[in-house]
Amino acid sequence: MNATVDTPQAGRMTRVDGPDKVTGRARYAFEHPVDAAVYAWPVQSTIAKGEIRDTDAGAALALPGVLAVLTPDNAPRLTADDPELALFQTRAVAYRGQLVAAVVATTLETARAAADLVRIDYAEAPHDVTLTPDHRGLYKPDKVNPNFPTDTEAGDPDGAFAAAPVRVDKMYRTPGEHNNPMEPHATIAWWDGDRLTVFDATQGPSRAATIIAGVFGLQPGQVRVIAEHVGGGFGAKGTPRPNVILAAMAARAVGRPVKCVLSRQQMFAVVGHRAPSIQRVRLGADENGRLTAIVHDVIGQTSTIKEFAEQTAVATRHMYAAPNRRTTHRMVRLDVPTPAWMRAPGECPGMFALESAMDELAVACGIDPVELRIRNEPAVEPESGKPFSSRNLVACLREGAAWFGWTDRDPSPGARRDGPWLTGTGVAASTYPARAMASQALVSVDATGHYVVSIAAVDIGTGARTALLAVAAGALGVPADHVTLRIGDSELPPAMIAGGSMGNASWSWAVTDACRALREQIRARDGAIPAGGLSAQSSTGDAIGALPDHARYSFGAQFAEVRVDADTGEVRVPRLLGVFAAGRIVVPVMARSQFIGGMTMGLSMALHEESMIDPQFGDYPNHDLASYHIAANADVGDIDARWIDEDEPELGPAGAKGIGEVGIVGTAAAIANAVYHATGIRIRDLPIRLDKLLL
Ligand code: MOS
Secondary structure, three states, X not given: OOOOOOOOOHHHOOOOOHHHHHHOOOOEHHHOOOOOOEEEEEEEOOOOOEEEEEEEOHHHHXXXXXXXXXXXXXXXXXXXXXXXXXXXXXXXXXXXXXXXXXXXXOOHHHHHHHHHHOEEEEEEOOOOOOOOOOOOOOEOOOEEOOOEEOOEEEOOHHHHHHHOOEEEEEEEEEOOEOOOOOOOOEEEEEEEOOEEEEEEOOOOHHHHHHHHHHHOOOOHHHEEEEOOEOOOOOOOOOOOOHHHHHHHHHHHHHOOOEEEEOOHHHHHHHOOOEOOEEEEEEEEEOOOOOEEEEEEEEEEEEEOOOOOOOOOOHHHHOOOOOOEEEEEEEEEEEOOOOOOOOOOOOHHHHHHHHHHHHHHHHHHHOOOHHHHHHHOOOOOOOOOOXXXXXXXXXXXXXXXXXXXXXXXXXXXXXXOEEOOEEEEEEEEEEEXXXXXXXXXXXXXXXXXXXXXXXXOOOOOOOOHHHHHHHHHHHHHOOOHHHEEEEOOEOOOXXXXXXXXXXXXXXXXXXXXXXXXXXXXXXXXXXXOOOOOOEEEEEEOHHHHHOOOOOEOEEEEEEEEEEEEEOOOOOEEEEEEEEEEEOEOOOOHHHHHHHHHHHHXXXXXXXXXXXOOOEOOOOEOOOOOOOOOOOOOHHHOOEEEEEEOOOOOOOOOOOOEOOOOXXXXXXXXXXXXXXXXXXXXXXXXXXXOOHHHHOO
């Protein structure tokens, strides 16, 4: 295995693109100056199900400045596998807000005004947008995202649960939630003959180029995707969304560069969402809190045009030891946009249920919830029997309890009062898979000793540029200012997306391999670099394929303190502490920001986020940031993230497990558990709104 790369400069590094960002030099997709660009604005369906009978673009085309109106009647044919990207290829409407037409005009305002003038006559059909536990359309998907078995079972879970002296059997619900990165989805597209170039807000230039090429029937080399700076994604920019296809289609139609940016309201229909979940968790244990049975049954939703089955019960497969266990996923196809990735898809909603149920079991057994988790720590991955490459949940729980001041906690619910406030504390565990995906890198050095490292990685705000620079400088053994890092362009060596918390592990593996190979070349020449320079390439597919068959995850423990107003039910979270074991932490400043960002989003999930769907209207009425509430500065109190030193010997030379997502997992349960401790009220359906707490 690769020796871990030494990154002596990382501890002192701050965000290398910080000055560019705060001074406005950093350019995001929509901000690139492009000559003679025109603007596309989509028309969204106003029905949730049915067919387009007729379209009338006359009034829109009559508006000065309008160049084209694209509809299913005139749009060029596409070769998209993904129905969400097959823009204007059908007259069928699958959900309200689906893109059904678009206007291209010389100004954004004209395009937007003209979009309102496009008349679409629909044959409306009855729709169904409501997920219920006994829905007639429940079915078993073949797999769950991205490729996990739908169900798993071991031993006799029903028998063991029935025989258990202590039982928890509860339903938990999480609502639909929407990704709202600060930067909206935005694209500038232009054609040069049959070559397409796009500036795009994407989490993965390489994958985006491949997918876009497929939609337009091109070879991958005919599409270039550039993403210099990206303002967040959380999964919603993991693959191209319809805005990219629209910009490219419109650019081809009018023969000019086209800019397309989604409004915040449009994003709620276009960029995916976290599907609501209905989860039943059954835990059976002996009087000492040792689990004998774990059963986690999940109901989720997808759209009628594409399956996305969130892997909600998957984390339950590796968290705690129990000889008898089962996990299942069932789905319903509804007339809604296709759900998609949202930070820790699966683990995030699933661990709300499991970690709430563990707290309920701790109460039922009269055992401290930290101790209960430690008692059920497995020696090997419970379902597969595989060894863990490294697992330090117990250390996170113990050190977190010490730092937080958990010792001597009085477990009685509703027993502490500070003026109008009931106070309490709660704990929950976090977990996320640690993986890497094949990537390539190229590094070259010129005769002056300056290095250029190239990889089609992307920094979506995580600090990837900073971490990769630290890794490259470490692997080359030179100061970071001797290295130029080129990322954010699909013409660079192909790389994994910034997703699944795999970016840093995947990219730093490729970068280290290339840097080490170049360093060897230089060493072989006794340090003499020829006038023409030297270069080396790497490709990590084989090494990743040869990884030992071990179970690899990050873990964490989150501790929350809450105050609940006894009269109004208002919940405040004055203190949150997360302690993580996520392999080696490459750049501490960036890592802390990822952890507390995840925890803040978890707090937001606990208290605020809820995409409400109106059954008649068939859409989300709260489709903007005025009514879709998210945690803001005043909601976040003393929030702290720490980590324990963890040696991850297998997952590439950075030894990093990935930290983008583990921070959001478990936060909502820690807060709900603290709310129970404060009030005696157990909230099993998020968010924890004050109306659910009126005493
Ligand atoms: Mo993350 S939801 O894999 O971008």
